[in-house]
Amino acid sequence: MHRYRTHTCGQLRETNTGENVRLSGWVHRVRDHGGLLFIDLRDHYGLTQIVVDPDSAAFGTAEQLRSEWCVRIDGLVKKRTAETVNPNLATGAVELFASEIEVLSAAKELPLPVFGEPDYPEDTRLKYRFLDLRRETLHANIMKRTQVIASMRRRMTEIGFTEFSTPILTASSPEGARDFLVPSRIHQGKFYALPQAPQQYKQLLMVAGFDRYFQIAPCFRDEDPRADRLPGEFYQLDLEMSFVTQDDILGTMEPVMRGLFEEFADGKRVTETFRRIPYDTAIRTYGSDKPDLRNPIEMQAVTQHFAGSGFKVFARMIEADPKAEVWAIPAKGGGSRAFCDRMNSWAQQQGQPGLGYIFWRTENGALEGAGPVAKNIGEERTEALRQQLGLEDGDAVFFVAGNPKTFYRFAGDARTRVGTELGLVDTNSFELAWIVDFPFYEWSEEEKKLDFAHNPFSMPQGGLDALANQDPLTIKAYQYDLVCNGFEIASGGLRNHIPELMVKAFGLVGLDETTVEERFGGLYRAFQYGAPPHGGMAPGIDRIVMLICGVQNLREITLFPMNQQAQDLLMGAPSEAGTRQLRELGIRINPAS
Structure with missing residues (x-):
């Protein structure tokens, strides 16, 4: 029999029932069920459930085992009973009844857990990356x-x-x-x-x-x-x-x-x-040269609807600067004052003065645009906007204005925000x-x-x-x-x-x-x-x-990334060079004051 294993921890199946085998791996988890010990043994290939009976010669050693100890286990492969089969595990139809356990290497108390997928401080994960890499995901x-x-x-x-x-x-x-x-x-x-x-x-x-x-x-x-x-x-x-x-x-x-x-x-x-x-189309339509096309929102220029309108903020901007434009970000299903106010608040958090908007609702059997922008530009222009953008009852539109070179990134971010908030992004595709x-x-x-x-x-x-x-x-x-x-x-x-x-x-x-x-x-x-x-x-x-x-x-x-400060916490890089090394290179360190 091989010194360490005859099979891997992901290999045993029902066809192995009755065989005496040897596995080696890490103790993933130990469970005590009324004196009967269950050990999940893990290696690169998978996981096998080990059963240690109190009558087994291996029981005393098994009681000492802790998470991430490296062990060798000999035993007899048995078929699980129908009610204990684990369909989520490749080896879930069998279990190994241990006859001998050898500790190959004990592990100190772990600085981060390997079992499960809890959030853990990134610097700890990177310093102990060799443990982090044992985590399943x-x-x-x-x-x-x-x-x-x-x-x-x-x-x-x-x-x-x-x-x-x-x-x-x-x-x-x-x-x-x-x-x-x-x-x-x-x-x-x-x-x-x-x-x-x-x-x-x-x-x-x-x-x-x-x-x-x-x-x-x-x-x-x-x-x-x-x-x-x-x-x-x-x-x-x-x-x-x-x-x-x-x-x-x-x-x-x-x-x-x-x-x-x-x-x-x-x-x-x-x-x-x-x-x-x-490129130019991507910028004007999506506000980005790397657009997320899972988001169906396409922006449009609507400058003509605001030129000479009663919405003076945009009208004056258009009159003063020939490069000024107004872009519309249609929001299917976003036609509520609460959502529009939430988007306006988000824009202000991004350092913008806000987001103008119109939302449409049916009042007394008639579809009408609501909000300060609609009030200022009037019914005719509001309806023309709705027709151009293909919007209906329960929809909204947001506006950004100025020189597109200065606002297209913000417009793209707003498009992304609207699409995400309204659940319009198809998360089940690669576009x-x-x-x-x-x-x-x-x-x-x-x-x-x-x-x-x-x-x-x-x-x-x-x-x-x-x-x-x-x-x-x-x-x-x-x-x-x-x-x-x-x-x-x-x-x-x-x-x-x-x-x-x-x-x-x-x-x-x-x-x-x-x-x-x-x-x-x-x-x-x-x-x-x-x-x-x-x-x-x-x-x-x-x-x-x-x-x-x-x-x-x-x-x-x-595998072994640096942290946000460009430091390799595992290997301690970057590190200082020795005086001899610097002398050989003809380099003298001149620290920044």
């Missing part, structure tokens, strides 16, 4: 993550992609975040950077003629943490293709992403055909869509100059002619995001592979040809030697797994 999430990655690899290989590994120690890259720098001992005073993404390397692979590349790529960005972005590192399914148009890339990856979600949907509906929504036609440039108020709005290596729509003759702020890029349920889960684009185009594009943000060659020399030189048209994207593995597992925080699907 977190353990299952991590296994689901590995299955998702395996599925990605299989799907990419099946459609002709080859997996390549790119360097971790590299040069700084303009991905829009801070680099993690690694000092060089050999070249003192110089630094490597951990890759924010394998962007330049995957493009160089296309120039080298490899055609279809993918990688489960670790990426490193020195960013502040939030629920959908961990500090330090994250992983993405990085990919690139040669001789392709934007349609080719989206058409290739849509079946991959749809199939991936369908495989792990667990009964939830998955979008059959992904819509392609222009995926492409957001396309992103602006190539944006205006930086901080630096008072043009800057790239997205990926600086993307191809501008219209090419060199657009860069030379078009208002830069009107140029669109061959860039696209894949969004799902309010999260951006992938980003990509066609690449600017023409040297002259590259220089011109960077020139508009203030970088001359010499600077471009210095900062992006590898790509710039490569493009001089026959670069193929190419493009790609990078679905974020962490966010995809978070959505599939139905959790709200990336820490629930990550």
